[in-house]
Every structure is written in structure tokens, then in C-alpha cells.
Amino acid sequence: KAGVTQTPRYLIKTRGQQVTLSCSPISGHRSVSWYQQTPGQGLQFLFEYFSETQRNKGNFPGRFSGRQFSNSRSEMNVSTLELGDSALYLCASSLRAGGELNEQFFGPGTRLTVL
């Protein structure tokens, strides 16, 4: 079974631009979560989607948005990029939303650099 895929793997943008990242979950998984990871920081939760609905949202500004399609693929968008948005963006899929033992499986990440 193929794992979680993320595209693109690397991205370089300039301040003020916007960016769209894509995530395809493991086949059969319906929940997709997005995280931001910066050096020295833990995983910072962005949002979670399940069945095309945003179930949960972290403490990020409205410049960060996402959506999920009927095939469970998800995209996140960051508008008006700032230098501080440079990070590794990780997508994780799980079989279902919530639940005690609902493990998350991570994609390889998209490394975004904002110049």
C-alpha cells in the first residue's frame, strides 16, 4: 500500500506570494492533518480534515487555509507569505478522525523557504 505523498517536496517563494501544498493520504484513510515544523519546535498543528470537513484548527492566522476533496486528497494554502513561514510542512493521514488509537502516518513533507 502506498504511503502518504506530498507535493512539491521543496519550494522557494518570496515574501507576499502565496503557495499551495498538496497531500494524498494512504488509500482508505479519510482523515488528513497538517503540521508546521520549524527547527527546535515541536509539531505545530494547523488543521485536520475528515470527509471534506475541517474538524479541528490550530492557532494559526487566517492566511493559512486548507481543504479536502472527495477522494480525501487535501491541499493547504498560505497567502501573503512571511519569512517566518519558512518551515517543513507535514501532512499526516489516519484511517478515521478521533478515537483513542488512531495512529497518524506522515508524508515526507514539503520544505518551504520564504526569501
Added chain:
Amino acid sequence: QKEVEQNSGPLSVPEGAIVSLNCTYSDRGSQSFFWYRQYSGKSPELIMFIYSNGDKEDGRFTAQLNKASQYVSLLIRDSQPSDSATYLCALRPMDSNYQLIWGAGTKLIIKP
């Protein structure tokens, strides 16, 4: 605010040593706990999860949970250089729509 605390390290030990990685948490209602390993430049991968008090063993890894003291630990026996990575602790509280809460991770270095 729910928190998960881990010693950031780096923790440096010789090959073959027993390593104990610790994680404390503030939310008494937390139900399940996860240990992930993240190699430099890679994404986290699940090592194991635990939800009952006591020990859970999987090969060279043992997770230990003590809900009364609010800590969870990961023991690595016969540590190998390939175990060198950052170890992330995560928990799933009862509320917050079951969203995982993550620690910042402990960097582990196993010296040959």
C-alpha cells in the same frame, strides 16, 4: 493549556547502552500516548503507542505509562547508531476532538 514536556537533549550515549526517554504531560484526561521517531531531514514515523498503565514491549523498545504520575517513557535496549534520531512524544486528550498534542522532541545520539 495542555502541555507535553520533553528534555530537548541532545542525549549522547555509547552503543549498546539502555536509553530512557521521558515525557511528562499536564492533562490528566489524556487517554493514549504515542512515540514517534524522526531522523534528520525526514518525517516522523510511529514507533509504538500505549494506553494502559504499565509496560508495552516491541522488540528493543518498551513504552512505560504511569497515568498517576503523568509521565510516559520509552526505553531502548541495546541501542544502535541507527537509533540516533529525535524522539517525539504525543498524546491524545479526551477533548479537543482527539487532536494529538506533541512534545518538542528529544534528540538522541548513539556513539559507535
